[in-house]
Amino acid sequence: MKNIFFLFLVLMFTTTSAQNMFEVNWEKRFGGGYEDQAKSIINSGDGAYVIAGWTKSLGNGGRDAMVVKVNATGNKIWEKTFGKEQDDVIYSAVLSPEGNYIMCGSTFNKQTEYYSWWVFAIDKNGTKLWENTYGGSEWDAAKAIISTTDGFVIAGVRKNRGDMDKEMTLMKINKKGVKQWECPLGVRYYDDEATSVAATVDEGFIVAGWSKKDSGPNKQIHLAKVDKRGHAEWQKTFGGEISDFAKSITPTNDGRFIITAASRSKTNGEEDIRVIKIDAKGELEWDLNYGGLYSDIPNAISSTDDNGCIIAGYTKSVGNGNENLFLMRLDRKGNIVWERFFVNYKWVSAESIAISDNGYTIAGWATSEDGDDSDLFIMNLTDNFDKQVNNYITENTKSGDTKTRDEIKKEAISKFKIDKVSFADYYSAPNKADITYRGGGDPLKGLNVTTKPKDNQFGEYYALIIGIDNYKGIWSPLKNAVRDAQTVEQVFKTVYKFDHVKTIYNEKATRANIIREMEWLIENVSPKDNVLIYYSGHGEFKKNLNKGFWVPVDASTNSTSAYISNSEIQTFLGGIPSRHTLLIADACFSGDIFRGNTMSVPFEQSEKYYAEVNALKSRQALTSGGIELVMDGGKDGHSIFAYYLLQALKENKNKYFDASQLYSKLKIPVVNNSEQTPSFNPIKSTGDEGGQFIFIKR
DSSP: OOOOOOOOOSOOOSSSOHHHHEEEEEEEEEOOSSBEEEEEEEEOSSSOEEEEEEESSSSSSSSEEEEEEEOTTSOEEEEEEEOOSSOEEEEEEEEOTTSOEEEEEEEEETTTTEEEEEEEEEOTTSOEEEEEEEEEESSOEEEEEEEETTEEEEEEEEOOTTOSSOEEEEEEEETTSOEEEEEEESOTTEEEEEEEEEEOTTSOEEEEEEEEETTOOOEEEEEEEEOTTSOEEEEEEEOOSSOEEEEEEEEOTTSOEEEEEEESSSOSSSOEEEEEEEOTTOOEEEEEEEOOSSOEEEEEEEEOTTSOEEEEEEESSSSSSSOEEEEEEEOTTSOEEEEEEEOSSSSEEEEEEEEETTEEEEEEEEOOTTSOSBEEEEEEEEEOHHHHHHHHHHHHOOTTOSSOHHHHHHHHHHHHOOOSOSHHHHHHGGGGGGOEETTTTOGGGOSSOEEOOSTTOOOOEEEEEEEOOOOOTTSOOOSSHHHHHHHHHHHHHHTBOOSEEEEEEGGGOOHHHHHHHHHHHHHHOOTTOEEEEEEESOEEEETTTTEEEEOOTTOOSSOGGGSEEHHHHHHHHHHSOOSEEEEEEESTTGGGGOOOOOOOOOOOSSHHHHHHHHHSOEEEEEESOSSSOOOSOEETTEEHHHHHHHHHHHHOOSSEEEHHHHHHHHHHHHHHTSSOOOEEEEOTTSOOOSOOOEEEBO
16 A cells, blocks of 8 residues: 655745654555544553554454554554454543553444444453443444543443433443443433543543434533542533534643534534633633634544643545545644644545654544555654744843743744644635734734634525425326425435435425424524525415415315415524525415515625625525416426526536526526526515525535
8 A cells, every 4th residue: 555645735934844843754554445444542551552443344244343553663563353243343442551452332233233332451462351342222332431540431322222312421340341330421301422531630530522402403512520439520511503512522731621522503614623621620711613614523632741732633624625634733722833734635534643752643544545445544743843942942042132031932933833724724715804813913822723704604504305296186296396306305415515404205295294394494493504495396376365375295175274375484484593594496386485675795706705695694585487387397307497406506516606696597498498487586574684595515
């Protein structure tokens, strides 16, 4: 396998080279022709490293646990697999006081068809010493393990048989794997999961993870303090405005704890890196976000001697649009000391990090150069930032100098400051006025830490897709409505960013079910989110009532009692607390939904335009016709309207594509090839402010 090549993005230094400031010493890959991933790396206690994860290339079938030991220069000492023919994976590893390696993860029991917590110990040569399983359900997994003076503490998720909810759980075992106590945590009637655990100075533990309502999509960071006997002392949640889930936690030398999370609640687009620092009582000290326009996920964290931390993971905001490895160092106040991005890979991610005298050693996965899925991947790096700063201070401190040491330190950091490698530069470069640097130019107050442009904060995307062919009674069956809706569903799921897609087809598309799904949107959508509702079916217009209707599948007569009126739809659309709601209706008389007007921002293909229209609320409808009949059949098994709608969505090459552009693409071909005229307008009295629903390509 070929070595990975890396690229530092525009490193600018005054008196030292990028190579001397930050060096990659070596990188290695292990695995075979299928998926192989590292999830944990630890210092082995004898100057080497132990990397644990899973493999599909080796072992007995499915995913098997894989452990590799390498020396200080990355050369393999031994490689072992563990497991049976089903899935057996490792999520975390720890060094015991005796010098053994303890692994935790999950194993699948073929007879019971349940997953169990799986913990086993191996010696320094990779020989298994003991193993145990705990519990057993469709969800059980041990996600993190730490060592204590008399055993080990494991955090993860359990689901007891008969329960509806997943449960955050902390368990203590002795040195032979015998359970000492178990502490269920989380919020009652919520799904909860622990992802990481750290020890406290009073011999207790702080658990980090997430919780969410069963009926809702939004996760919140969940933290819990447990004493040494397994009793919960306090539990707290953070975030959850949209979705936040803790990835890892690390203790610092000053008795605090730093937690990383993937966040959609305070973002510039997709997930951002959220970092919070708490004291031993769970009180918040600071809460900061970092990231670009696309997904930035902080998988690993390790504390530094200055009470800051190193964070590693992957970013899609920098580089080629794929998952690219990033490293970021923060000081004790959350200011960025430096960032590094590695972009000359197809896909690469850091999952764990170990700090030693040899520098930072990162473990994760990377796509291999020979075309297989992924390889287990490790890289060792040296950070010379502190050394260079201290050398500068020594060289420039002169007797009788009026400058204080702190002033010289500020000067040094300013000289060695890295230019144009912050996440902010990549999502804000086209509009520099949106970037505000904290600290007023004082490098000690933050290097390249930015506040976020308010306009480009895209929330989550929801789609409700309704299609009905199987009408009865006076309503003739349709041929293409469900096919149209299913193709729209496929395009949304594969081409564009939609986080939640719900569908109601044929017999399920009753009046009650459609209204129930509208009510679900009202209850679960947040003010930053985007909602698209697509309806393909019969429509009706009652002249004597001067009102249009949707016709659900259970409407078999001409009575309006089973219909859904456009005024009802308006009420629901006005009640959904989204930033943008777009209704696309391919039905007869669907244009009756309008009767509103507003001013809109003139279109231009620029990030400034998309920021402006995203900042303004929108409640709009794109319909296949006005108050007129529209065609069911048309072209290639779709209605005329659906055919050109799908063509416009599929042929779009831009990252952003708003509803007004979609309308302009389909209007002329629909008019030229049918007797109907599509319409696109705001919906009256629903809160439209002139913004636009923006489609984001994956």
